[in-house]
Amino acid sequence: MALIDISPPLSEAIAVWPGDVPLARQVALSLEEGHTIALSSVSTTVHVGAHVDAPNHYVVGGQDVASRSLHYYYGPCQVIQVDLPRGARILPEHVQEPILAPRVLFRTGSFPDPTQWNNDFNSLSSELVDHVHAAGGILIGIDTPSVDLFDDKVLEAHHALARHDMANLEGVVLGHVEPGLYTLIALPLALVGADASPVRAVLAPPVV
Numbered sequence: 593m594a595l596i597d598i599s600p601p602l603s604e605a606i607a608v609w610p611g612d613v614p615l616a617r618q619v620a621l622s623l624e625e626g627h628t629i630a631l632s633s634v635s636t637t638v639h640v641g642a643h644v645d646a647p648n649h650y651v652v653g654g655q656d657v658a659s660r661s662l663h664y665y666y667g668p669c670q671v672i673q674v675d676l677p678r679g680a681r682i683l684p685e686h687v688q689e690p691i692l693a694p695r696v697l698f699r700t701g702s703f704p705d706p707t708q709w710n711n712d713f714n715s716l717s718s719e720l721v722d723h724v725h726a727a728g729g730i731l732i733g734i735d736t737p738s739v740d741l742f743d744d745k746v747l748e749a750h751h752a753l754a755r756h757d758m759a760n761l762e763g764v765v766l767g768h769v770e771p772g773l774y775t776l777i778a779l780p781l782a783l784v785g786a787d788a789s790p791v792r793a794v795l796a797p798p799v800v
């Protein structure tokens with residue numbers, strides 16, 4: 593079975609939100625230095641690379657990531673290409689095709705290099721979240737670090753997702769993915785209390 597990896601590699605080179613905790617790996621033991629095993633640990637923001645937010649990231653009293661139902665993150669998925677100016681929100685009119693799956697990933701190309709931060713990425717709009725929800729959507733993903741714009745203070749897309757009890761998937765890499773139908777697998781870790789979790793997001797062939 594051919595799996596398409598849509599997760600950026602997690603190394604110290606990956607860019608994180610300005611001011612957030614970068615990824616660092618500490619090596620405690622190494623075979624090269626004569627230890628019997630290699631052993632390392634990692635410190636990082638939980639919003640590193642491809643990740644899902646939990647409702648407690650943006651709603652007081654919202655669920656933590658360990659409490660989220662896994663059904664959001666596994667199943668039929670549609671990749672949709674959108675073309676709009678950098679720094680703009682995706683509106684329903686930018687979506688040229690019908691929504692055919694409950695999980696929708698938007699390919700914007702507006703955050704092209706996961707190791708090179710840029711502020712002018714695209715995001716969702718609350719109207720788009722409402723539109724996807726009306727079509728039966730339960731998860732929306734995007735190839736940028738956030739479902740809201742970089743300088744947004746209101747977080748309209750995050751709150752629209754919360755209103756509909758939908759899930760997000762941020763930071764995926766879609767430049768090598770043809771628009772169309774797939775099966776998404778992007779399970780978060782059961783990090784108790786956490787406001788997000790990194791995921792290994794992959795696309796498998798659609799189940800027919």
Ligand SMILES: [Zn+2]
Pocket residue numbers: 639643644645737738762788
């Ligand atoms: Zn996030």
